[in-house]
Amino acid sequence: MTPQLQQAIRLLQLSTLELQTEVQQVLESNPLLEMTEEGESDTDTGGAVDYGSDDAAPERLNGEEDTAVATSLSGEISVGGGEDEMAAGVMPGDIPAELPVDTSWEDVYDSGGLGATGAEADNRLFEIQDSPAESLRDHLTWQMDLAPFTDTDRAIASSIIDSIDDDGYLTTPLEEIQQGMDADKDVELDEVEAVLHRIQNFDPPGVAARDLRECLMIQLQQLPADVPMLAEAKRLVDEHLPLLANREYTQLTRRLKLDELALQAVIDLIQTLNPRPGNSIASSQAEYVIPDVIVRKHNGAWRVELNEEAVPRLRINKQYASLIRRADSSSDNTYLKGQLQEARWFLKSLQSRHETLLKVASCIVERQRGFLEHGEEAMKALVLHDVAEVVGMHESTISRVTTKKYMWTPRGIFELKYFFSSHVSTAAGGECSSTAIRALIKKLVAAENQRKPLSDSKIALILCEQGINVARRTVAKYREAMAIPPSNERKRLI
Secondary structure: OOHHHHHHHHHHOOOHHHHHHHHHHHHHHOOOEEEOOOOOOOOOOOOEEEEOOOOOOOEOHHHOOOOOEEEOOOOOEEEOOOOOOHHHOOOOOOOOOOOOOOOOOOOOOOOOOOOOOHHHHHHHHHHHOOOOOOOHHHHHHHHHHHOOOOHHHHHHHHHHHHOEOOOOEEOOOHHHHHHHOOHHHOOOHHHHHHHHHHHOOOOOOOOOEOOHHHHHHHHHHOOOOOOOOHHHHHHHHHHOHHHHHOOOHHHHHHHHOOOHHHHHHHHHHHHOOOOOHHHHOOOOOOOOOOOOEEEEEEOOEEEEEEOOOOOOOEEEOHHHHOOOOOOOOOHHHHHHHHHHHHHHHHHHHHHHHHHHHHHHHHHHHHHOHHHHHHOHHHOOOEOHHHHHHHHOOOHHHHHHHHOOOEEEEOOEEEEHHHHOEOEEEEOOOOEEEHHHHHHHHHHHHHHOOOOOOOOHHHHHHHHHHOOEOOOHHHHHHHHHHOOOOOHHHHOOOO
C-alpha cells in the first residue's frame, strides 16, 4: 500500500477524539495547513441525506453551492460537482501539480465542513479535559486528615485505608495490620479495631467493612432511629442474612414473626443499602462521546448528516503556498512543495473518511428505520456483509468505519456497531435480530409475575409461540448478556 492509502485507512478507524489529536499534530508539523478562523468563509463539503420521502433529493448542507453528498431512496450515494471518484481519493477542485509563479492561492479546502473553530474550539477542548477522578483511597485519606487522630492512630488509619479495595471492603485481617506497624509503636489489637470503627463512620456509609453483613449493619446503624422497620432490618441482616440470600421467605416470616407485607417492607429497606459502597466514589475519568453522525426526522423523512462539531475546519495556508515557485529547486522551495503535497493528501484522506462514514451511516439508517420508529423490538438483522454490498466496499472497511463511531438519534447515542446483530430464524421463514430478541426477553421479564418468575425454558416457549425459533440456552445467553439474574434470583415475596 502507498503511504497515502495507509494514511487514509488509519484516519478511517480513528474515533472523533483521536482524530482531533491527529489533526492537531498535523497542524503543528505542517505549516501549509491551518484552521479556518471564525467568521472567515470556507468551502463546505459536508453532506446530508434524506430517507422516507418519494421526492427526496440531494441536500446542500448550510446552503453552500458546492460538493454535497446525498443518497436516493435506493441508498446509493451520489457526489455532485465533479467527475471525481472517492475510491481514487481525489477531491473536487484538486490542487494543480504545478503552481503559477504569481498565484494568489484563493482556493480554500476544508475537512468536510465540520467543527467549531477559534475560541469556540478552544473552549470545547477545555471542557472535555477532565481532571483526574478522586479515588476511594484519596477520599478516605482526606477525611482522615480532617479527623483528630494521634500520630499512632493516624499511622494505623493509613494502613487500614491502604487495605481497603475498590468495593470499600477491608481485605486484610486486623492481626496483619497490627503486625505491620512499627515495633516501637507497640500497638495493641484493640487499638487497631478502635481506629477501624472510626473509619467505618467515614463517607461513604458502609466503608471498611470486613464482610457484607457488617457493611449492611454499618449503613443501618447510621439511619435515623425513626425509620420504619429499622429494628427488624437490623435483626434480619445480623441473624438471617443467608436466608434472605436464598429467598427463604417462609423461614424468614416464621423466625422474624412478621407477615408478608411487613417482611416485604423490611426487604425494601435493606435493598436501599449499597452492598459495594466504594463504587459510589468515582475511580476513573469520565469518557466523553462525540457523535459523528446526527439522525433527525424532518418532514416525515429521516435525515442523516455529519456532525459539524466533530472535526475542525482545515485549509491550505495561502501565505506559505504563495511562496512556492515552479522552477525553484532550492531546499526551502522543495520543503514547501513536500509539505504542500502532504497537506493535499491529508485533506483528501479526511474527505474520504467523511464521505465513507456518511455512506455507511446512511445505509444503516435505511435498514434500521424500524428501530428509529418503534424501538429495539423492530431492529432488523444486519451484518457487515449487507452494508458492504450496498455501498460497494470491503467488509474490513465497514468494520473500520463503524468502530468507535457514534450516531445521535432521537432514541439516544449509539455506536454504529450497535446496529449490527446476528439473526434467528422465524416460523414464517424470515429472520429476527438478536437485538430484537433481547428486547423481547427484557419486556417479558419486566411483565412477569415476580412471585413466579419465568424460567429460560418458559421464555423460549413464549418466543416460539410468537414465531421466533430460539433455544433455552440462547435465551440464557441473551439474559446473562443483559445482566438479568435467573428466575430463582428474580423471585419476590409480593
